[in-house]
């Protein structure tokens with residue numbers, strides 16, 4: 001038996017997951033590392049925490065599995081996206097902490113780009129919405145702030161990279177400085193149409209090109225694991241951002257295929273094939289992955305509050321004890337009792353886009369009980385997802401009949417059935433819910449010839465399928481009321497005079 005190890009470097013933990021050649025998970029190990037909050041709205045990671053936790057989790061997973069290192073064919077990397085690192089080319093030493101994707105410190109730099117009239121150009125080149133979330137202005141901020149950094153960058157003394165790139169550099173014997181096209185697409189510096197770093201954007205953010213990694217395929221041997229780690233050089237054969245890897249790990253290879261990850265928030269990605277689709281609903285256009293030099297594109301939309309609404313019911317409202325209790329409680333009533341819950345705790349994202357919306361529960365009567373509120377909260381996750389999926393269909397002209405699901409809240413079968421009903425689509429929950437790691441493993445296994453395209457399609461199998469079972473009249477009535485609830489949540493917060 002041969003094996004592939006996926007390194008899944010996430011925002012709060014680094015994990016290593018081992019798959020055998022049948023695609024079965026053999027072992028996994030995860031290690032949490034500290035979050036650093038130097039000021040309100042700022043988030044950092046210590047790069048050495050990222051690296052060391054990743055190396056230790058790799059060693060631990062291999063040890064747990066009992067797998068012979070000689071039988072590991074390849075290693076794949078998938079990672080938290082957009083997080084920005086800067087290190088010295090001669091020593092690999094980080095110049096500073098990593099600025100994490102959530103960090104808002106470069107928001108004023110984004111405002112300046114917009115004021116300078118670059119918003120549309122940026123959208124057209126990168127497919128992104130100008131935001132501090134992406135790497136570009138984070139890197140600009142570092143070069144502006146660290147004394148002498150820009151000069152050293154011009155001299156070629158420094159390397160910039162996202163987490164995939166940093167890990168590839170440090171884990172590889174060759175010290176390669178590469179990033180894959182899916183990660184490059186999140187930097188706000190990369191032209192997803194030309195597949196090149198965009199000189200106009202580099203100029204606008206005052207970023208020397210000498211800093212930048214080479215952009216490579218997502219499924220390709222880019223170097224070899226340093227022998228000091230597992231005692232043997234092993235090909236490092238894939239890199240992809242976490243959501244992109246999950247799309248691949250869900251087997252969404254054809255245009256129109258989509259997945260949703262139900263975590264704290266929800267991430268919906270739809271494969272749009274060889275054509276990048278420009279959204280009219282402010283969804284993001286991104287590179288899904290690049291294989292054999294060919295980029296495949298995706299539309300991406302996120303729901304800010306997904307599973308987090310269930311955490312809120314548990315931790316703040318104390319309406320439930322465990323997240324999983326929500327399923328039985330929701331099913332204890334025959335319907336939502338006309339109660340709608342818009343969990344716009346931080347405003348509303350695509351396709352509603354209202355940063356002044358706030359959480360709203362409407363339709364309360366004397367007969368409303370705990371179960372109605374819990375049910376309305378679960379339903380809200382499905383409505384918000386449906387709004388994003390419907391916007392994607394409108395943008396792309398592709399109407400999918402199936403949605404693949406993963407993430408913590410996808411374990412909730414009431415939610416999955418309701419999602420299927422409200423979308424009028426089949427919902428497929430796979431056997432291996434570790435789809436991000438699975439995707440990285442699949443991309444790596446493909447690169448070293450362990451799996452061909454036909455075999456890849458068979459690796460992921462459904463654990464359970466949910467089939468829509470709601471008539472159009474009921475669905476339309478529910479959606480109509482949901483939209484009325486959305487209207488009532490809008491514009492609640494006003495800026496102080």
Ligand code: ADP
Pocket residue numbers: 262263264265306307308309310311323324325326327407408409410411412
């Ligand atoms: P993340 O990766 O964002 O931390 P996870 O994929 O681990 O998230 O999912 C955790 C989220 O899913 C939490 O917000 C939790 O409230 C929610 N969740 C977990 N289990 C259930 C369940 N059975 N029903 C509803 N929500 C759930």
